[in-house]
Amino acid sequence: MTEKAVSEMSxxxxxxxLEQVVGQLERGDVPLEDSIALYTRGAELKKRCETKLKEAEEKVAAITLDAEGQPTGLKPVEGL
Incomplete structure (x- = not known):
């Protein structure tokens, strides 16, 4: 089975x-070469999570509210 590209993950x-990778690394029963590969994959997964969170924060920040505090729509956010 091939690994799904990190860039395509939700x-x-x-x-x-990432939780699985961290668990494997914490157990310490992985050979050194595999640990390096896991660490690299984990770094990519962490970056993906940070990117997706930033995108979500920007979308939430773009919501405008009317006088009663109700959402009136979304403002376009550059790059999304």
Whole structure:
């Protein structure tokens, strides 16, 4: 089975795999070469999670509220 590209993962998928990677590394029963590969994959997953969170924060920040505090729509956010 091939690994899904990190760039195609949802936040939830990346977080789930990151938790698995961390668990394997914490157990310490992985050969050194595999540990390096896991660490590299973990770094990519962490970056993906950070990117997806930033995107979500920007979308939430773009919501405008009317006088009663109700959302009136989304402002376009550059790059999204």
């Amino acid at each position: 936040f939830e998928e990346a977080m789930r795999e």
